[in-house]
Amino acid sequence: MSAITTPIAQPPEAWDLPYRGKVGMACLIIAESAIFTIFVVAYLFYLGKSLTGPTPREVLETPIFYTICLLSSSLTIHFASRFLERANRGAFLGLWFVTIVLGGLFLYGTGQEWHRLIYEHGLTISTNLFGTTYYALVGLHATHVTVGLLMLGIVFLFGLAGRVGPEQSARVEVLSLYWHFVDAVWVVVFTVVYVLGR
Amino acid sequence: MSSDVMAIQTREVGGRPWVERLHEWVTTVDHKRLGILYILYALLFLLIGGIEAIIIRVQLMRPHSDFVSPQVFNRMFTMHGTTMIFFVVMPVMFGFANYLVPLMIGARDMAFPRLNAFSFWLTALGGILLYFSFLGGSGLYGAGNAPDVGWWAYAPLTSRAFSPGHSTDYWTIALVVSGFGSIGTAINIIATILSMRCPGMKLSRMPLLAWLTLVMSGLVLISLTPLSAAQIMLLVDRYLGGHFFDTQAGGSAALWMHFFWIFGHPEVYILVIPAFAFASEIIPVFSRKPIFGYPVMVAATICIGFIGMSVWAHHMFTVGMDSNANTFFVLTTMAIAVPTGIKIFNWLGTMWGGKIQFKTPMLFCIGFLFQFLIAGLTGIMLGSAPFNWQLSGSYFVVAHFHYVIVGGILFALFAAFYYWYPKITGRMLNERLGKLHFWLFLIGFHLTFDVMHIPGILGMPRRIYTYEPGRGWDTMNFLVTIGAFVQGIATLVFVANLIISYFKGARAGNDPWDAWTLEWSVSSPPPVYNFASIPTVASRRPLWDLKHPEDPDSRYE
Numbered sequence A: 001m002s003a004i005t006t007p008i009a010q011p012p013e014a015w016d017l018p019y020r021g022k023v024g025m026a027c028l029i030i031a032e033s034a035i036f037t038i039f040v041v042a043y044l045f046y047l048g049k050s051l052t053g054p055t056p057r058e059v060l061e062t063p064i065f066y067t068i069c070l071l072s073s074s075l076t077i078h079f080a081s082r083f084l085e086r087a088n089r090g091a092f093l094g095l096w097f098v099t100i101v102l103g104g105l106f107l108y109g110t111g112q113e114w115h116r117l118i119y120e121h122g123l124t125i126s127t128n129l130f131g132t133t134y135y136a137l138v139g140l141h142a143t144h145v146t147v148g149l150l151m152l153g154i155v156f157l158f159g160l161a162g163r164v165g166p167e168q169s170a171r172v173e174v175l176s177l178y179w180h181f182v183d184a185v186w187v188v189v190f191t192v193v194y195v196l197g198r
Numbered sequence B: 001m002s003s004d005v006m007a008i009q010t011r012e013v014g015g016r017p018w019v020e021r022l023h024e025w026v027t028t029v030d031h032k033r034l035g036i037l038y039i040l041y042a043l044l045f046l047l048i049g050g051i052e053a054i055i056i057r058v059q060l061m062r063p064h065s066d067f068v069s070p071q072v073f074n075r076m077f078t079m080h081g082t083t084m085i086f087f088v089v090m091p092v093m094f095g096f097a098n099y100l101v102p103l104m105i106g107a108r109d110m111a112f113p114r115l116n117a118f119s120f121w122l123t124a125l126g127g128i129l130l131y132f133s134f135l136g137g138s139g140l141y142g143a144g145n146a147p148d149v150g151w152w153a154y155a156p157l158t159s160r161a162f163s164p165g166h167s168t169d170y171w172t173i174a175l176v177v178s179g180f181g182s183i184g185t186a187i188n189i190i191a192t193i194l195s196m197r198c199p200g201m202k203l204s205r206m207p208l209l210a211w212l213t214l215v216m217s218g219l220v221l222i223s224l225t226p227l228s229a230a231q232i233m234l235l236v237d238r239y240l241g242g243h244f245f246d247t248q249a250g251g252s253a254a255l256w257m258h259f260f261w262i263f264g265h266p267e268v269y270i271l272v273i274p275a276f277a278f279a280s281e282i283i284p285v286f287s288r289k290p291i292f293g294y295p296v297m298v299a300a301t302i303c304i305g306f307i308g309m310s311v312w313a314h315h316m317f318t319v320g321m322d323s324n325a326n327t328f329f330v331l332t333t334m335a336i337a338v339p340t341g342i343k344i345f346n347w348l349g350t351m352w353g354g355k356i357q358f359k360t361p362m363l364f365c366i367g368f369l370f371q372f373l374i375a376g377l378t379g380i381m382l383g384s385a386p387f388n389w390q391l392s393g394s395y396f397v398v399a400h401f402h403y404v405i406v407g408g409i410l411f412a413l414f415a416a417f418y419y420w421y422p423k424i425t426g427r428m429l430n431e432r433l434g435k436l437h438f439w440l441f442l443i444g445f446h447l448t449f450d451v452m453h454i455p456g457i458l459g460m461p462r463r464i465y466t467y468e469p470g471r472g473w474d475t476m477n478f479l480v481t482i483g484a485f486v487q488g489i490a491t492l493v494f495v496a497n498l499i500i501s502y503f504k505g506a507r508a509g510n511d512p513w514d515a516w517t518l519e520w521s522v523s524s525p526p527p528v529y530n531f532a533s534i535p536t537v538a539s540r541r542p543l544w545d546l547k548h549p550e551d552p553d554s555r556y557e
Helices: A020-045 A064-085 A089-121 A129-160 A166-196 B002-015 B018-026 B031-060 B070-104 B113-136 B167-195 B208-240 B253-287 B294-308 B323-351 B360-383 B385-391 B395-425 B431-457 B474-504 B542-547
Strands: none
Touching: A020 A129, A020 A166, A020 B167, A020 B208, A020 B253, A064 A089, A064 A166, A089 A129, A129 A166, A129 B208, B031 B070, B031 B113, B031 B395, B031 B474, B070 B113, B070 B167, B070 B208, B070 B253, B070 B395, B113 B167, B167 B208, B208 B253, B208 B294, B253 B294, B253 B323, B253 B360, B253 B395, B294 B323, B323 B360, B323 B385, B360 B385, B360 B395, B360 B431, B395 B431, B395 B474, B431 B474
């Protein structure tokens, strides 16, 4: 058995590869985008094909306030991770908390809308095609918000315990990429459901 | 030096109680062990899926056979298809990718080792769930056990009215779970290739296997996810009373077909691109020449990836799409033959003028090359809409896609087993048994799948559990079944070879084939951390540079 172990040639120039966490998250975002695309296609395909009421025009109300909440949480998380990079722990934790509150408000808004649709308009997931596609698409997004909030919450708890410092900022950045994605998906869902869909 | 390392390892492993060793394998996050787990898991399901195929063939051997009931026949072809695609070929390809990619790009492990283990166990859980349906699938009313809706599970067959009980749910959940596992592995492979390459391993110097695995993983991200999405919709329909695929409430059965085939056709490329990858590594080594047209091979693969995502509805010509859609999908299907043809020419160009060594891996690669070509030709026939209208749903289609999957993918896979088994186990596979395996399998394969085209052209529909005598199908079906048995025997020879050679095979050494990629620079089997010190490469064939310092490849790059 020959003892070849390390083929060494001349040492190469600077060797710099992208951070694996970011690459992994980018891949996850691509995969998730494909899942959302299928649900959006189903929503658009079945627009106006319900055999019974209620229709989107009759029952949907544009959730402007909660949309502003969610979209502005993208800004707060961005600045939070900037503050973490600069080792400003207090500002990081504060903005991180604001992000969680904004995300929570959005989720509350979704819950309130569903409550209204179910109890006032009798629209459930089995009422008609609109109900099926609406709850599936918005529910898929709300699930992603919930998962995001759980992860933000974990980071917040670690942060309170003083375990999140600038050396973790690359990982925190990966999480904030996910949160930006959740927000971007809402822009699409909002456009499809509340603008084009009515 | 490396043999010392190995000896120490063997003594250690031999001395420990089996519970501890089992615990080590179950909790492992090592890419090599996970790769082996994937491969063993796939081999187990290969045998199960093979037995199901034999049951199907025995039933069809003669007209009016009552070997199994129609219900059991439906379950057999459903389970055969689902098993072979999702629990044999996908895991075995991920297994080889897991094992080889870090070694080939000079990394010590995958980018996310724990995600890697998680993905494997998700896939394993999926397979177990699917087969648990035989025990737990009956549900209420004692209706059915294993899924019997076909591997593509068209609506409305999957609705509550036609699939009572839980058999379809086991199928759905098994595919969702294993699908998430595949997505996890694909993410891992891409992150590994983009972020973990050793110094000097530019993208343009990566072994083709790494390149092709990268493209395959990208396809998994984009095209396996639609299946997961559609399965979630199906679960909403079945459990929450949704109407996605419920035609009674305005839902569309054709939408399921689109969603399924948006996944289903790229899936073929997810399976075949790793087969291309094996051929691209093995053919140069046994032709003693570098691969012909490396950049073109990469470009053709990426091209196949892109076009592969726009051909799905050629599975649906008989659904009644309008003529614009038909034309579009005919043209894209024809177009994908171009990059595939380029690849075949490049492999031939690699062999041309080389000192070809006809060892078992090379024999399987040559078989792959010619059979994949024929499979592509019948693919072009089926890809033209008017011809498709005549033959869709017949045994011609079955013969065509088995030509791709068995004649193409499985042959390349066998080549990979013979080529990398020495690296994985440290022992050579027996060459005489290997040649016996090759010739037996070749004869069985052609007996089965060449002949199978003919009853298809004569009008025999797929998925029928029996047929009337005297339609001209009898002799053909008999021959097809004989061929299936020959393939079964050949597979047993292969399994016997795997087992016998593990204990009795000749010692392989680091580099039994005089190859050029980094995995052959370490001991066989490789040490736990792969590379004592991270290697540095200066060309596409780092080991050539090392063995031929007077004329290294790096001089010409």
